[in-house]
Amino acid sequence: xxxxxxxxxxxxxxxxxxxxxxxxxxxxxxxxxxxxxxxxxxxxxxxxxxxxxxxxxxxxxxxxxxxxxxxxxxxxxxxxxxxxxxxxxxxxxxxxxxxxxxxxxxxxxxxxxxxxxxxxxxxxxxxxxxxxxxxxxxxxxxxxxxxxxxxxxxxxxxxxxxxxxxxxxxxxxxxxxxxxxxxxxxx
Numbered sequence: 631x632x633x634x635x636x637x638x639x640x641x642x643x644x645x646x647x648x649x650x651x652x653x654x655x656x657x658x659x660x661x662x663x664x665x666x667x668x669x670x671x672x673x674x675x676x677x678x679x680x681x682x683x684x685x686x687x688x689x690x691x692x693x694x695x696x697x698x699x700x701x702x703x704x705x706x707x708x709x710x711x712x713x714x715x716x717x718x719x720x721x722x723x724x725x726x727x728x729x730x731x732x733x734x735x736x737x738x739x740x741x742x743x744x745x746x747x748x749x750x751x752x753x754x755x756x757x758x759x760x761x762x763x764x765x766x767x768x769x770x771x772x773x774x775x776x777x778x779x780x781x782x783x784x785x786x787x788x789x790x791x792x793x794x795x796x797x798x799x800x801x802x803x804x805x806x807x808x809x810x811x812x813x814x815x816x817x
Contacts, residue, residue, distance in 0.1 A: 632807035636759045643681055653812040655751050655797035659739035662796055664694035667726050669792040670783030671717045677791075679717075686715030691726065699730035725782035732780030743798065746772050751816045752799040762801055765790040 638648035656662055668687065672680045680687075690713050692698045710716065710723045736742050746768060756762050765773075765786035772793070773786040794801045800816075802809040 633805050634808070635801075635803050635806045639678060641678065644678055647681055649808060652795055653797050653800055653802050653808060655812070655815050657740050657744070660694065660696070662743055663696060663729070663733050663739055664688075665796055666781075666784065666788075666792050667691075667694065667729060669788050669795065670725060670729075671719070671722050672791070673722075673783060673785075673788055675717065683716055686713070690716050696730035696733045699727055700734055702727045702730075722783055729781050729783075732776075736779060743772075743796075747798050751797050751812070753813055753816075754799060754801050755804050756801060757804055759803070762803075763790070769793060 632649070634645070634648055638644050638652075656665065668680050668684065671687070688694060690710055707720065707723050707727070711718045711720050733739055752768075754762075769790035770786040773784055773789045776784045776789065790799075793799045797812060797815070800809065800812045802812055
């Protein structure tokens with residue numbers, strides 16, 4: 631049995647997410663955007679809730695294609711607030727549309743994101759979950775810049791969780807079996 635970060639619960643969907651996706655450096659602009667949107671939906675909820683509904687979100691939000699979502703209006707918002715397969719939070723749904731428009735204004739969203747870490751994941755060496763911060767000065771700066779670019783639901787805590795999930799920072803604990811592999815995946 632592998633040692634895992636303590637936040638990864640016993641459910642198989644959580645174990646699989648931890649072992650194959652969380653902390654893996656993500657360079658695809660659209661995938662980065664999708665994960666930022668999902669982290670925004672997670673605010674105030676547990677990540678397992680989002681993880682279990684992720685396929686429903688992808689279906690409801692047309693595969694998270696920002697070029698499609700940017701053209702949505704009240705009809706789509708009304709449809710989505712009635713969709714029990716997702717989190718039916720009007721503000722978060724409206725923010726997704728706003729964020730699609732903001733995303734399309736950034737020439738290269740991947741470059742925009744990765745420049746904050748000079749193109750390479752920050753390698754943290756936490757021994758215990760209690761050492762891992764909820765946000766950092768860097769996530770505060772990135773949050774501020776995303777908001778300046780027109781994004782919503784992207785506060786410093788959401789941004790830090792997203793940076794962890796997308797591998798901009800390697801926050802697997804040093805005793806976790808995924809710490810070294812994620813470190814080695816850095817470009």
